[in-house]
Amino acid sequence: MLILGGTAEARALAQVLVERGYDVVSSLAGRVERPRLPVGEVHIGGFGGVDGLASWLREHEIAAMVDATHPFAARMTASAAEAGARTGVPSLVLRRPGWREEPGDSWQRVPSLEAAAGALAAPMRIFLTTGRRSLPVFTPVPGVWFLARSVDPPSAPVPDNVRVVLGRGPYTIEGERALLREHRLDTLVTKDSGGRLTMAKLAAARELGVHVIMVDRPPLPPGLRLADTVAEAAAWVPG
Known part of the structure; x- marks a missing residue:
């Protein structure tokens, strides 16, 4: 096998x-x-x-x-x-x-990482969970600040408008809620990966009224x- x-x-x-x-x-x-x-x-x-x-x-x-x-x-x-x-x-x-939108969610589905980047505008504060290799797609957007989470560190140099936090699921709703509040994040950008290991961020976003830009699967x-x-x-x- x-x-x-x-x-x-x-x-x-x-x-x-x-x-x-x-x-x-x-x-x-x-x-x-x-x-x-x-x-x-x-x-x-x-x-x-x-x-x-x-x-x-x-x-x-x-x-x-x-x-x-x-x-x-x-x-x-x-x-x-x-x-x-x-x-x-x-x-x-x-x-x-894949994940499904629930009552209270504010989701915007997009077909690609590039479309997700095109949906951003200053002065957004973004929780970016699309992987370290995707950073170059998003960081050129002017006036936007990113908290980028990945398992491994992204390649240097990291732009000034990006703070990197390392982590690996499973995550808790309490932890995700605290992260969103601490960094005053108003938008979550994520891939529709599905599963329970990383879905806590969606529940925390729902509770706090954080907008979600969801990248659809290929x-x-x-x-x-x-x-x-x-x-x-x-x-x-x-x-």
């Missing part, structure tokens, strides 16, 4: 399958300095595109592949879909459901088999 991982769901699925006696290899992109490692064998780094992944699947005689990468890892998902089709390896995409390639939960993915794995 190959699990394209890096998510909590990927780690949970690896645990279930190893306990069932499967030979599991989990692949991590290697973008996080100290990733949470799943049980079983771990492959860190890319495969060399579609051709490299297809060759790897054949060489390692992979019987089935589950793409449990982050919902915004569009390039990896597209490569996995094509490699699976080329090799005939049965493939499944495991994606936790579309999945057509024709993929999709599972919403670890249990559903585990039930799909060939016996």
Whole structure:
């Protein structure tokens, strides 16, 4: 079994399958300095595109592949879909459901990071949780101040209008509420990652009347088999 991982769901699925006696290899992109490692064998780094992944699947005689990468890892998902089709390896995409707006929320959905940056205007104070690699998209916006949270520090230099805070979920509503109040943040910019580990910021924003700019997920390639939960993915794995 190959699990394209890096998510909590990927780690949970690896645990279930190893306990069932499967030979599991989990692949991590290697973008996080100290990733949470799943049980079983771990492959860190890319495969060399579609051709490299297809060759790897054949060489390692992979019987089935589950793409449990982050919902915004569009390039990896597209490569996995094509490699699976080329090799005939049965493939499944495991994606936790996205977040849904609730009563009291003030959300603005946008299709991309660039569209989110285009929705900003001075004198906003932004809680930015879209990842350290996205900073260059947002920081040129004049007159806007950012509290940017990421697992690892962004590449230097960090602009003067950005304060970086490091953190890794799960977060609490109390902690997120305190962060929003301490820094007088009026807008949250985030990706629709879904899941419970990082959703506390949405509840805190709702309580405090903080506006949310929500970046929608990229579309999945057509024709993929999709599972919403670890249990559903585990039930799909060939016996």
